[in-house]
Amino acid sequence: MTKTRSFNRSNLEFRPVKITRNCNIWAEGSVLIEFGRTKVLCTASVSNKLPPFIKDQKLNHGWLTAEYNMLPRATNTRNSREGRKGSISGRTMEIQRLIGRALRNAVDLEKMPDVSITIDCDVLQADGGTRTTSINGACIALYDACQYLVQKGLVAENPFKEFVAAISIGINEDEILVDLDYEEDSNIGADCNVVMSESEQVIEFQLSAEKQSFNKESLDQVYNSGLASVKEIIRLQKESLGIA
DSSP: OOOOOGGGOOTTOOOOEEEEEOOSSSSSEEEEEEETTEEEEEEEEEESOOOHHHHHTTOSSOEEEEEEEEOTTSSSSOOOOTTTTSOOOHHHHHHHHHHHHHHHTTBOGGGSTTOEEEEEEEEEEOSSOHHHHHHHHHHHHHHHHHHHHHHTTSOSSOOBOOOEEEEEEEEETTEEEESOOHHHHHHOSEEEEEEEETTOOEEEEEEEESSOOOOHHHHHHHHHHHHHHHHHHHHHHHHHHTOO
16 A cells, blocks of 8 residues: 555545646746646747748648746756756657647647747646646646637637646556656656547557556556546636636
8 A cells, every 4th residue: 555645635636736827927828837846837929930841841730839848946956957058858858749749639730820839838846747737737828828819810710629638647556646746756666647638539648667567457547547637637727717
C-alpha cells in the first residue's frame, strides 16, 4: 500500500485545482493554473506571422505552436536559465512539441487562415505534472484567444473545436495513482501521460515502465482512470469560462 498522498487524496484523485483567467493584460488569452503546488502561467498570443512552410506550400490554413519554459527557481534548487547558451534541452523540446500537438487537436486550422497562435507555458513552481498542467491551462487560454479572433472579425468562424485535457497516471505495484507529484513521479514503477479530447479521442498515451512492467489489466486501468480524470478536468475548464 502507498503512504498518505499529498493533500490527503485518494489514489484516483488529482490535486486541488485553481484556475485564474486574464492574469496577463496583454495576451489574447491567459491563465494561471495550479495543480497542487505546481503553478504554470499560460498565454495564447495571436499574430499574422505564419511559419515559412505554410507560405512556401501555399497552404490555406493557420498555425498553432507552443513554447515551454521553467523559471530558474521553479524547483527546490536553482537551475540556469534555459536558452542563455543558444539552445534548449531535449526535454524542453519534447514537452513543447507535446503541448503543440495536443492543442492543435482543439482547433480547426482551416478556419483560421493567415492567423498564427503561439502558446507560451512558463512554469513558476514545479512539483510534478508540469506538462499536463500546461496543456490544461493553455487550452483555456486558447479558447479565449479564439473568442478574440471572432470578436475582432479576424476569422469567419470560431476555430475552436473542443476542449483537450491531460493527466499523469502511475502504477505502483498493484495500485493506480492519478496526478503524480514530484516525489511520486521519482519513485513510481511505471508512469503515463494521457492527453484526450472532449470527444474521448486519444491524443497522447505514453506509458513507460520505469521500474516495473505492466499487463493489459493495468493498461486498461490506466486508460479508464485517465479518461475519468480528463472528463473532470474539462468540466473545470468549462466552469472557469462560465460555460459549464
